Amino acid sequence: MNVTAKLRETIRELFSADKVDVFLAWEEGSLPMSSTPLFITDGAQADRAIFDPRCGNNLSVYFTKDSRQFRGKRVGIAVKGCDARSLVLNIQENQVLRDMVVIVGVPCNGVIDGKKIRRRTGGKQVTEVMENGDSVTLKGPEFSITLDRSEVLSSSCLRCVHPDATEYDVFLGEARAEVGNENRRKALDEVEALSSAQRWERTRKEYEKCIRCYACRNVCPSCYCSECFVDQNDPQWIGGTCDVTDTVIFHLIRNLHVAGRCVECGACARACPMDIDLLLLNLKTAEEIKKRFGDTAGIRIDGRPVMAEFREDEKQEFIMG
Amino acid sequence: MSEWQPRILAILCNWCSYAGADLAGVSRIQYPPNIRVVRVPCSGRVDPLFILKSLQAGFDGVLVSGCHPGDCHYISGNYVARRRFAILKPLLEFVGIEPDRVQFSWISAGEGERFATVVTKVVEDVRKLGPSKRIVKKA
Amino acid sequence: MYRLDKGRFDEFIRLLGREYRTYAPVRTAGRTGFAIVDSAGMIDTDVLVTDMSPKEIFFPPSETLFRYGRNGIKTDEVPERPIAVWGIRSCDVRSLSMLDRVFGSAVQMPEDDRFKDPYWNHRYGSSLLFGSACIDPSPTCFCNWFGGGPFNKDGMDVFTVDAGEYYLLEPVSGKGQEFIGGLACLAPAGESELDLVSAIAAEAASRMPEEEDLKEAGRKLSDIFDEPVWSELSAKCVNCGACTFCCPTCHCFDIQDESQGSEGRRVRIWDSCMFPIFTREASGHNPRALSKERVRQRIMHKYSYSLENYGEFLCTGCGRCVLVCPVNLDIRDVLRRLLHYRAEGKCNG
Numbered sequence: 018m019n020v021t022a023k024l025r026e027t028i029r030e031l032f033s034a035d036k037v038d039v040f041l042a043w044e045e046g047s048l049p050m051s052s053t054p055l056f057i058t059d060g061a062q063a064d065r066a067i068f069d070p071r072c073g074n075n076l077s078v079y080f081t082k083d084s085r086q087f088r089g090k091r092v093g094i095a096v097k098g099c100d101a102r103s104l105v106l107n108i109q110e111n112q113v114l115r116d117m118v119v120i121v122g123v124p125c126n127g128v129i130d131g132k133k134i135r136r137r138t139g140g141k142q143v144t145e146v147m148e149n150g151d152s153v154t155l156k157g158p159e160f161s162i163t164l165d166r167s168e169v170l171s172s173s174c175l176r177c178v179h180p181d182a183t184e185y186d187v188f189l190g191e192a193r194a195e196v197g198n199e200n201r202r203k204a205l206d207e208v209e210a211l212s213s214a215q216r217w218e219r220t221r222k223e224y225e226k227c228i229r230c231y232a233c234r235n236v237c238p239s240c241y242c243s244e245c246f247v248d249q250n251d252p253q254w255i256g257g258t259c260d261v262t263d264t265v266i267f268h269l270i271r272n273l274h275v276a277g278r279c280v281e282c283g284a285c286a287r288a289c290p291m292d293i294d295l296l297l298l299n300l301k302t303a304e305e306i307k308k309r310f311g312d313t314a315g316i317r318i319d320g321r322p323v324m325a326e327f328r329e330d331e332k333q334e335f336i337m338g
Numbered sequence: 339m340s341e342w343q344p345r346i347l348a349i350l351c352n353w354c355s356y357a358g359a360d361l362a363g364v365s366r367i368q369y370p371p372n373i374r375v376v377r378v379p380c381s382g383r384v385d386p387l388f389i390l391k392s393l394q395a396g397f398d399g400v401l402v403s404g405c406h407p408g409d410c411h412y413i414s415g416n417y418v419a420r421r422r423f424a425i426l427k428p429l430l431e432f433v434g435i436e437p438d439r440v441q442f443s444w445i446s447a448g449e450g451e452r453f454a455t456v457v458t459k460v461v462e463d464v465r466k467l468g469p470s471k472r473i474v475k476k477a
Numbered sequence: 478m479y480r481l482d483k484g485r486f487d488e489f490i491r492l493l494g495r496e497y498r499t500y501a502p503v504r505t506a507g508r509t510g511f512a513i514v515d516s517a518g519m520i521d522t523d524v525l526v527t528d529m530s531p532k533e534i535f536f537p538p539s540e541t542l543f544r545y546g547r548n549g550i551k552t553d554e555v556p557e558r559p560i561a562v563w564g565i566r567s568c569d570v571r572s573l574s575m576l577d578r579v580f581g582s583a584v585q586m587p588e589d590d591r592f593k594d595p596y597w598n599h600r601y602g603s604s605l606l607f608g609s610a611c612i613d614p615s616p617t618c619f620c621n622w623f624g625g626g627p628f629n630k631d632g633m634d635v636f637t638v639d640a641g642e643y644y645l646l647e648p649v650s651g652k653g654q655e656f657i658g659g660l661a662c663l664a665p666a667g668e669s670e671l672d673l674v675s676a677i678a679a680e681a682a683s684r685m686p687e688e689e690d691l692k693e694a695g696r697k698l699s700d701i702f703d704e705p706v707w708s709e710l711s712a713k714c715v716n717c718g719a720c721t722f723c724c725p726t727c728h729c730f731d732i733q734d735e736s737q738g739s740e741g742r743r744v745r746i747w748d749s750c751m752f753p754i755f756t757r758e759a760s761g762h763n764p765r766a767l768s769k770e771r772v773r774q775r776i777m778h779k780y781s782y783s784l785e786n787y788g789e790f791l792c793t794g795c796g797r798c799v800l801v802c803p804v805n806l807d808i809r810d811v812l813r814r815l816l817h818y819r820a821e822g823k824c825n826g
């Protein structure tokens with residue numbers, strides 16, 4: 018039985034045992050290689066649910082968005098490793114009650130970034146996408162391209178170390194533990210090999226593209242302040258323009274607000290209409306936090322977000338002597 | 339023609355570094371006049387946004403100073419601040435903002451001498467870097 | 478109809494550049510948008526719908542309106558050469574005509590200049606638009622729902638067709654005729670070339686999706702304003718502004734003052750009805766506090782209010798929002814669902 022079939026089966030069981038009021042999963046999207054969030058309220062709708070590499074959306078976001086539409090409901094949710102970490106973080110921060118959710122883990126081998134496909138095909142019409150082991154074939158009316166899977170995977174997946182859920186009630190398969198990933202260090206090394214001036218040049222080029230649509234913020238399950246710092250206007254801390262200093266400050270501060278809380282699901286990068294590599298800053302901060310405080314966001318359900326904690330004897334070599 | 343002088347914002351905790359600055363003053367200890375002081379109730383009050391906003395507005399450097407570990411007026415404000423600064427500094431360096439432009443120190447109310455030394459050091463570090471250009475808004 | 482051999486395309490672009498600041502689709506690190514070009518080599522001639530719409534040429538994401546200080550108010554100097562755009566698609570040209578009704582010369586109240594936007598007018602009023610026929614419409618194209626089509630020429634100055642070895646140029650406006658009339662790099666097109674164009678046009682038209690009947694859209698949408706369907710439809714929207722910022726017709730903006738000391742500037746920046754702060758009042762009350770209300774506003778504005786205000790839809794079917802939506806909330810599905818709501822829903826009547 019494939020994962021989709023198992024997922025549908027599980028959803029049906031949860032509804033027939035009256036364990037959930039709503040179940041969050043994915044269904045077929047309107048574009049080739051796309052999926053869209055699905056909110057199931059009746060076991061009879063279970064057959065619409067799917068899980069495959071198209072299912073990039075981190076559904077945990079729906080617990081924390083301002084409408085809070087699932088408050089007071091018993092919610093079942095299908096989660097990849099990263100989505101599960103988001104949920105754990107939300108539980109740590111008392112945004113979600115553990116006994117109100119049924120967590121169904123799905124085995125994940127990475128999700129495909131639709132934008133990367135469009136880049137590779139120059140925006141041409143793709144009617145069919147076929148996966149075959151490590152390669153992916155894109156077909157359109159007048160072309161067919163075969164690519165290595167790594168060329169179309171979301172960049173978060175290429176740097177992933179926890180592919181499967183660490184917290185779940187049901188897991189549809191065998192959950193893997195932490196895996197090694199050299200891509201993380203490689204991505205940081207590329208920048209760290211540059212001089213300070215070159216780094217700024219790189220940052221400037223990247224963040225000049227930002228149009229302040231806040232898709233990154235809004236798809237992020239860790240971004241749930243009822244009033245975001247960019248929306249505060251009395252006093253207004255940060256300019257609303259696309260001047261690169263404004264956009265850099267927005268992204269740096271957002272990065273620091275999700276420091277120790279970012280689970281690196283990559284939702285921000287996939288949502289960015291301007292293709293900014295938003296994850297790189299988060300990766301840097303996550304690595305720094307791991308190095309200094311030995312913690313990774315969203316792993317321990319009984320833990321607390323790392324930036325809300327401290328130890329008295331921490332290293333403080335950056336403080337002037 | 340006078341030579342370029344760095345402008346530095348010093349964000350000081352009310353209970354220690356601000357009093358330290360006061361002590362340096364009343365003790366007539368000389369330190370460079372390049373700093374403008376903002377008093378905050380605790381180093382834990384310092385949002386990294388304050389630091390970035392200062393740089394954006396054209397300050398050439400920012401010094402944040404609070405109480406020594408264990409001495410926080412509010413028990414743990416400086417510990418939380420320390421974690422924040424611990425990740426802010428490498429992040430700024432990563433994106434290409436010169437690390438010496440943003441500095442942190444612990445100065446108690448009794449350390450007038452130390453306040454002068456720290457300010458002198460920060461001013462000299464920033465002077466070496468020259469005027470800040472990267473994250474300054476010139477719209 | 479004129480023929481422009483691709484061998485002479487660069488010459489043409491350089492000629493255009495003498496009189497105009499010429500914008501064309503450009504690809505940078507895989508991403509496409511309109512940028513100033515000075516040679517044909519810089520242009521991406523393959524891209525159909527650019528990631529960012531050409532709206533940003535005429536209505537930039539952030540622009541300085543004026544600067545102020547102790548010595549009074551002054552505006553930035555504006556470039557004298559007018560704007561030309563090469564390779565703009567029919568949907569985008571039509572969206573600019575629509576925006577002109579909001580900002581520019583087409584503002585209703587022709588006798589009153591106070592409501593015309595000088596920043597927009599300066600750019601758009603003297604522009605020269607070389608529209609480009611869509612040979613190969615994409616699956617996200619639905620301009621035919623709104624009276625458009627891959628070979629629609631509305632609002633263009635010159636209509637161009639990529640015919641393989643050469644471009645065919647057809648002047649649409651007097652301004653267009655004036656510019657291309659005497660150019661040495663153009664040759665009159667012959668009978669066979671015109672036949673080719675009709676063949677390409679027929680092929681392109683056949684690729685368009687089935688049309689949706691939007692005749693009664695305005696009324697149908699107002700009728701269901703209070704129905705629960707809006708909550709269902711908006712449930713998965715995360716209220717980011719990607720759709721509105723990539724949209725060629727969305728034109729809401731915010732005006733902010735940026736002051737430092739005694740100097741400052743007033744800037745206009747894009748805003749979005751998706752953001753809660755867009756409607757939040759000084760008292761703290763927000764008339765569109767819920768996601769449902771904001772999604773409904775966007776749909777109503779595009780497909781209902783705009784009909785009352787301007788007599789046309791505020792959507793040209795370019796499909797950008799379909800592509801960028803992070804949760805794949807496809808506006809075509811939303812519209813179909815809403816327009817058929819009465820017929821299939823429980824409120825049938």
